Amino acid sequence: xxxxxxxxxxxxxxxxxxxxxxxxxxxxxxxxxxxxxxxxxxxxxxxxxxxxxxxxxxxxxxxxxxxxxxxxxxxxxxxxxxxxxxxxxxxxxxxxxxxxxxxxxxxxxxxxxxxxxxxxxxxxxxxxxxxxxxxxxxxxxxxxxxxxxxxxxxxxxxxxxxxxxxxxxxxxxxxxxxxxxxxxxxxxxxxxxxxxxxxxxxxxxxxxxx
Amino acid sequence: xxxxxxxxxxxxxxxxxxxxxxxxxxxxxxxxxxxxxxxxxxxxxxxxxxxxxxxxxxxxxxxxxxxxxxxxxxxxxxxxxxxxxxxxxxxxxxxxxxxxxxxxxxxxxxxxxxxxxxxxxxxxxxxxxxxxxxxxxxxxxxxxxxxxxxxxxxxxxxxxxxxxxxxxxxxxxxxxxxxxxxxxxxxxxxxxxxxxxxxxxxxxxxxxxx
Numbered sequence: 001x002x003x004x005x006x007x008x009x010x011x012x013x014x015x016x017x018x019x020x021x022x023x024x025x026x027x028x029x030x031x032x033x034x035x036x037x038x039x040x041x042x043x044x045x046x047x048x049x050x051x052x053x054x055x056x057x058x059x060x061x062x063x064x065x066x067x068x069x070x071x072x073x074x075x076x077x078x079x080x081x082x083x084x085x086x087x088x089x090x091x092x093x094x095x096x097x098x099x100x101x102x103x104x105x106x107x108x109x110x111x112x113x114x115x116x117x118x119x120x121x122x123x124x125x126x127x128x129x130x131x132x133x134x135x136x137x138x139x140x141x142x143x144x145x146x147x148x149x150x151x152x153x154x155x156x157x158x159x160x161x162x163x164x165x166x167x168x169x170x171x172x173x174x175x176x177x178x179x180x181x182x183x184x185x186x187x188x189x190x191x192x193x194x195x196x197x198x199x200x201x202x203x204x205x206x207x208x209x210x
Numbered sequence: 211x212x213x214x215x216x217x218x219x220x221x222x223x224x225x226x227x228x229x230x231x232x233x234x235x236x237x238x239x240x241x242x243x244x245x246x247x248x249x250x251x252x253x254x255x256x257x258x259x260x261x262x263x264x265x266x267x268x269x270x271x272x273x274x275x276x277x278x279x280x281x282x283x284x285x286x287x288x289x290x291x292x293x294x295x296x297x298x299x300x301x302x303x304x305x306x307x308x309x310x311x312x313x314x315x316x317x318x319x320x321x322x323x324x325x326x327x328x329x330x331x332x333x334x335x336x337x338x339x340x341x342x343x344x345x346x347x348x349x350x351x352x353x354x355x356x357x358x359x360x361x362x363x364x365x366x367x368x369x370x371x372x373x374x375x376x377x378x379x380x381x382x383x384x385x386x387x388x389x390x391x392x393x394x395x396x397x398x399x400x401x402x403x404x405x406x407x408x409x410x411x412x413x414x415x416x417x418x419x420x
Contacts (some may be wrong), residue, residue, distance in 0.1 A: 130416075133416060165413060170405060171402045173406050191400070195375055195378045203375060206339065206342055
């Protein structure tokens with residue numbers, strides 16, 4: 001298809017509660033050899049690089065001063081402060097990739113996704129849905145690492161996050177991982193064949209080859 | 211997924227110019243064992259049954275009087291007269307199947323699809339796109355069965371049909387059949403995970419299992 005229709009890329013935003021499996025699903029998408037036109041968005045952060053982390057690959061490592069200057073200049077799709085460090089999604093690399101006709105995959109928590117919805121509503125928003133409160137509770141209690149209080153707080157957070165699902169375009173039920181990955185791949189594939197985005201290009205291309 | 215979310219079914223309308231391959235793609239969808247919740251819409255007609263054709267399977271065979279009464283009663287999603295015979299898509303079987311939470315696949319020419327868009331705009335409309343005018347011309351001329359005049363008329367028709375693609379939700383480029391079938395399957399799968407249709411059901415289901 002990429003030889004057939006000139007198109008700008010899509011921003012696919014993958015979000016959902018922590019523990020829903022969004023990281024695993026994104027990794028699987030990036031490993032798919034058919035997804036060679038899909039680029040993973042790299043975040044910026046003010047935290048120090050850890051051993052082996054490469055600037056521009058794992059993160060863009062910025063000083064706080066530089067990060068704050070970029071906030072000022074509206075150079076982030078979204079950003080947030082977590083435990084004293086700033087994290088954000090740089091806008092320009094995303095726009096550059098989309099302009100090349102490639103797609104961008106952005107894995108982000110639900111608060112970040114809500115901000116991206118505000119700054120780039122044209123994105124395609126996928127919500128990774130854990131199987132159910134019951135299964136989540138079993139998993140957390142089965143681990144035996146958290147106190148009952150922590151488990152209750154986490155379940156309440158997850159419930160609140162799921163109640164924001166209305167903002168998203170698609171849900172991906174992560175009950176069975178292989179099924180979830182297949183669903184996510186189908187969504188990417190289907191979105192690339194939406195007529196409203198490509199109809200004029202299609203008609204031109206179809207006719208010009210006569 | 212079908213155990214997870216109570217849902218009403220989707221009407222998938224597959225259309226496109228004649229020769230684009232919509233029949234083959236629909237047959238492949240119906241043969242897919244994963245598509246056991248997909249029902250093929252059966253047309254009604256006033257033409258006489260041919261040897262081996264079964265009422266209710268190949269067609270609903272109706273008298274002209276009965277057919278016209280049903281037109282009067284608005285019992286068709288669409289209908290048309292072709293070479294003196296009436297053909298139509300009965301509405302009630304489609305609605306019954308959808309109400310059971312099953313999906314309906316309707317293969318139809320572009321004029322019929324335009325009528326269905328008017329009577330059931332909630333449908334998901336797929337346009338099967340032939341590779342290009344150039345390839346179509348080569349195929350028709352290669353066959354050697356049609357006069358140049360017939361070929362030109364047919365190509366002009368196809369061109370006019372492709373220019374109506376804006377009415378559709380998705381296009382399926384039928385350059386390579388396997389790719390086209392995979393694209394169509396992805397569209398069906400993706401449409402079944404749209405949040406706007408199922409969000410409330412999802413939240414209820416997610417929480418009630420606690």
